[in-house]
Amino acid sequence: MKDYNSVFEEYLQVNNLKFTEQRKIILNAVFNNHNHFCVDTLFEQIQSNDSFQEYVSRATIYRTIPLLLEANLIKVSEKLSDKETYEHCYGHPKHAHLMCTICNRIIEEDEDRLMNKVINQIAKKNKFKITDFNICIKGECCDCQSKK
Amino acid sequence: MKDYNSVFEEYLQVNNLKFTEQRKIILNAVFNNHNHFCVDTLFEQIQSNDSFQEYVSRATIYRTIPLLLEANLIKVSEKLSDKETYEHCYGHPKHAHLMCTICNRIIEEDEDRLMNKVINQIAKKNKFKITDFNICIKGECCDCQSKK
DNA sequence: CTCGTTGCAAAATGTTTGCAATGTA
DNA sequence: TACATTGCAAACATTTTGCAACGAG
Numbered sequence: 001m002k003d004y005n006s007v008f009e010e011y012l013q014v015n016n017l018k019f020t021e022q023r024k025i026i027l028n029a030v031f032n033n034h035n036h037f038c039v040d041t042l043f044e045q046i047q048s049n050d051s052f053q054e055y056v057s058r059a060t061i062y063r064t065i066p067l068l069l070e071a072n073l074i075k076v077s078e079k080l081s082d083k084e085t086y087e088h089c090y091g092h093p094k095h096a097h098l099m100c101t102i103c104n105r106i107i108e109e110d111e112d113r114l115m116n117k118v119i120n121q122i123a124k125k126n127k128f129k130i131t132d133f134n135i136c137i138k139g140e141c142c143d144c145q146s147k148k
Numbered sequence: 149m150k151d152y153n154s155v156f157e158e159y160l161q162v163n164n165l166k167f168t169e170q171r172k173i174i175l176n177a178v179f180n181n182h183n184h185f186c187v188d189t190l191f192e193q194i195q196s197n198d199s200f201q202e203y204v205s206r207a208t209i210y211r212t213i214p215l216l217l218e219a220n221l222i223k224v225s226e227k228l229s230d231k232e233t234y235e236h237c238y239g240h241p242k243h244a245h246l247m248c249t250i251c252n253r254i255i256e257e258d259e260d261r262l263m264n265k266v267i268n269q270i271a272k273k274n275k276f277k278i279t280d281f282n283i284c285i286k287g288e289c290c291d292c293q294s295k296k
Numbered sequence: 297c298t299c300g301t302t303g304c305a306a307a308a309t310g311t312t313t314g315c316a317a318t319g320t321a
Numbered sequence: 322t323a324c325a326t327t328g329c330a331a332a333c334a335t336t337t338t339g340c341a342a343c344g345a346g
Contacts, residue, residue: 018300018345039335057303078282082311083335092322098276111270119265119285122259127290128246134226134284137267142275166325187310205328210311227301230336256299 004031004073011071023029026053026064030074038083039065079137080104094133097147100141107141115138152238154222159219162234173200173255174212178236184254186231187213226284227253242281248289264269 002010008027008067010017029046030037037045039061046056065086079085080099080124096115098107115135123130150158160167177194178185185193187209190227194204211236216222220238226245227233242293244263248257263283 001154014258016300020301020345021252022302032149034216035256040228052264054223055303058335059304059337061303063301096270098270100276101279105266107274107276109270109274111273114266114269118259118262119283122244122246122283123285125259126257127244127293128248128255128285129288129293131249131287133286135267135270137276137278137281139271140277145277146200163322164325166321169325170327188313206310208327211326213312268325 001091004088006069007090008071008073011067017067021054021065022056022060023064025054025056026061027068027073028052030068030086031090034088036077036080036085036087038079038081038085040083075132078134080106096135096137098137098139098141100144101138102140102144105141149239150223152236155238156216156219156221158214165215169202170208171212171215172217173202173204174218175221176200177214178234179238184225184228184233184235186227186229186233188231223280226282228254244283244285245269246285246287246289248292249286250288250292253289253291 004027008023008089009019011017011021025046025089026042028053029042029049032045034038035041039058042061043056043058046061065074069076069086073088074086075089077085077087077101081101093110093112094115095108095110098109099105119130119133122128151173152175153175155233156171157167159165160168160171165260173194174190174269177190177197177200183189190209191204191206194200194209211224217224217234219258221236222234223237225233225235226247241258243256243258247253248255267278268280270276
């Protein structure tokens with residue numbers, strides 16, 4: 001499987017766009033950890049990382065996100081705060097999210113077999129061609145329940 | 149089962165709030181049809197409806213939505229446009245959404261049995277206490293596939 | 297060298313809020 | 322009558338965009 005750098009590079013090439021230092025920094029910041037992110041958290045993450053030598057403005061982040069979406073490297077994610085939230089998806093298997101409404105933790109769960117069965121069954125019943133799906137469960141995580 | 153009017157009225161009473169004409173209009177607009185809505189579509193729907201005699205400002209809609217959410221009459225919904233989107237949920241069984249990315253149609257599917265089984269299984273495995281869940285499938289609907 | 301890209305600041309868009317007038321219970 | 326609510330307009334927050342300087346290939 002290609003790594004995300006190659007995927008982005010090829011996407012840019014095909015579309016006559018350039019693989020600039022800023023785009024490299026944003027791409028790496030996105031894939032460096034596994035957190036869901038919004039423009040602000042990404043901006044702060046980049047600023048606080050000494051190993052990124054160049055400055056990246058918010059405007060550039062705003063302009064890069066549509067490219068990453070289009071290249072299928074990231075996707076819009078269910079949000080906890082009021083800000084638009086993303087997660088990287090390339091190379092990451094489909095999973096359900098368990099979002100704790102008390103501590104805001106997000107647990108990922110790959111219950112592949114049954115999950116896919118349900119999704120496929122629903123799609124088939126409606127003659128629907130799946131390109132993506134999301135399962136999100138909200139409630140209280142194990143820790144928060146026991147703290148009460 | 150209580151009707152949505154009583155539910156809202158009781159919620160307001162308990163919280164020392166008043167059941168004003170504007171709140172009645174907004175509530176009825178929300179439950180009058182089954183579309184997902186954002187502030188703007190709701191505003192337009194109210195303006196264009198002759199049977200609503202009073203004017204309702206956007207500010208009032210913005211102030212009423214948190215009340216409807218808190219009363220569990222509506223909930224945040226997966227969005228197609230870039231605007232925050234809601235759907236009424238009171239009295240409406242849990243369902244999956246099939247969102248067509250071509251025509252933007254949203255199909256609702258109540259495949260209760262298996263859907264609930266998966267959700268419960270995932271929650272149980274993580275000792276998670278469910279308060280709500282969402283299943284959203286994106287892709288191409290039957291009609292849009294056959295048009296190609 | 298040619299165009300695409302960047303950062304900046306201004307503009308556009310969406311949402312919240314202070315306030316004086318009004319309405320509900 | 323007391324106090325919550327409304328519409329307005331101003332404030333605020335987020336995102337987009339025009340532009341001149343810059344940079345990748």
